[in-house]
Amino acid sequence: MNEHNHPAADRLEAFVEGTLQDGDRAVLESHLLTCPACQTQVEEWRGLFSALSSLPQFDPSVGFANRVMEHVRIAPRAAWQEWTDRAGALAARIAPKTNYGWSLAVAFLALPILLGGSAIAWLVSKSYITTDALMGYTRDSIIEGLQGVGSTVITFVMQTELTAWVVANIGAVISTAGVTGLGAMLAGAGSLTVLSTWVLYRNLFRSPSRESDYALYSL
Amino acid sequence: MCRDTACPGTGSPSPARILDYSTLTDQQVVQLARDGSERAYRELIGRYQRPVFSLIYRLVRDREKAEDLAQDTFIKVLNAIDRYNPEYKFSSWIFKIAHNTGLDHLRRRRPDTLSLDGSPHARTAAETEASTITPESQDETPEQFTENRELGGEIEVAMGGLRAEYRTAIVLCHVEGRPYEEIAEIMDVPLGTVKTYIHRGRKELMQKLEHLRC
Structure with missing residues (x-):
């Protein structure tokens, strides 16, 4: 309020614009009830706001779009550009956003390199370890490891109640629905799996940007 | 690839025939433009030609020049569509380029403040006369009449x-x-500066329009 106890013009403008805080607004509203001078100013601001918001847009002359298009180069993007865009977007999404995050990521990535490097240095320092022996040992270890994992998984799956139920009921299914029925059931289950995988892929990795997608949506 | 027309040999419309571009967001239309769809380019022009032209027209106040500058704006934007960052609003980007294009034109047109009464650096009466700008005829061409009416x-x-x-x-x-x-993003100034611009602009308008209230 100024020396005549009227609110400043800026506040009246903010009042009309609707940007005054609730408390200030209430004070001003009660002042306006008894002040014709401020009421007039508010009406003037309202008039200006109304005149400004009714200003028209203008059209350029006919053929504007064609004149622009004469100078536009339309080059379809190569498929690899889309993949590089996606790779870039994925990298931007998973890249650390802070210095602390970068430090942690570098430390995490450096750890196996340091450990692996140390191990290789130790092995190379032993005269009785040859390259052929080392390669053979690595290959055998990998095969053994995979066999171990495979047998563990198969044993685990076979011991579950679901597997036992499926095995126990499979004979019953074949006797009632026949081999064709069993095939139909497997095909149904397979389709559901494919569908769910597609939904996951679509929602997690694929952005809905292809023209054919929009065509489907707009049908 | 046949995006905008019926696929040759098939006789059937491509998906783009069925597609209603007006229902797509700016980002989706931009993506289609980046994929090489001419219709997408035209859709973007259709969406923004009025607001962009109006903004520039109000800046330069010359219809013909505004058309040229609006055309330049669209050519710049559409030829750089591959470099557009979809994290930002397309409207902000195109308005920013339109604003800068308009301002550049105004700066080029008025390198210094011009005076109708001759150069302030003139030392003699002859120099003053030589640098005096004579306003053009007040007779209006049909185009000027339309502009003045607009x-x-x-x-x-x-x-x-x-x-x-x-x-x-x-x-x-x-x-x-x-x-x-x-x-603020379009004009590349802080938020507070935008508020100041708008507040001062309104205040000046109130003063300029005061005679209408008498």
């Missing part, structure tokens, strides 16, 4: 007297309905 309302005349930055801020705020944050 921008001839009291408020448009008053707007023409504002600084270009105030004009852009007020047009974006009141005509285009853009929020202050977006206007």
Whole structure:
């Protein structure tokens, strides 16, 4: 309020614009009830706001779009550009956003390199370890490891109640629905799996940007 | 690839025939343009030709020049569509280029403040006369008549007297309905500066239009 106890013009403008805080607004509203001078100013601001918001847009002359298009180069993007865009977007999404995050990521990535490097240095320092022996040992270890994992998984799956139920009921299914029925059931289950995988892929990795997608949506 | 027309040999319309571009967001249309769809380019022009042309027209106040500058704006934007960052609003990007294009033109046109009474650096009467600008004939061509009618309302005349930055801020705020944050992004100034531009612009308009209230 100024020396005549009227609110400043800026506040009246903010009042009309609707940007005054609730408390200030209430004070001003009660002042306006008894002040014709401020009421007039508010009406003037309202008039200006109304005149400004009714200003028209203008059209350029006919053929504007064609004149622009004469100078536009339309080059379809190569498929690899889309993949590089996606790779870039994925990298931007998973890249650390802070210095602390970068430090942690570098430390995490450096750890196996340091450990692996140390191990290789130790092995190379032993005269009785040859390259052929080392390669053979690595290959055998990998095969053994995979066999171990495979047998563990198969044993685990076979011991579950679901597997036992499926095995126990499979004979019953074949006797009632026949081999064709069993095939139909497997095909149904397979389709559901494919569908769910597609939904996951679509929602997690694929952005809905292809023209054919929009065509489907707009049908 | 046949995106915008019926696929040759098949006789059936491509998906783009069925596609209703007007229902897509700006980002989706931009993506289609990046994929090489001419219709997508035309859709973007259709969406923004009025607001972009209006903004530039109010800046330069010359229809013919505004058309050239609006055309330049679209050519710049559409030829750089591959470099557009979809994290930002497309409207902010195109308005920013339109505003800068308009301002560049104004700066080129008026390197110094011109005086109708001759150069302030003139030392003799002859130099003063030589540097005096004679206004052109007051007879209006049909084009000028149309322009004057378009921008001839009291408020448009008053707007023409504002600084270009105030004009852009007020047009974006009141005509285009853009929020202050977006206007700040478009004009590349802090939010507080936008508020100041709009406040001062309105205040000047109130003063310029005062005679109408008497």
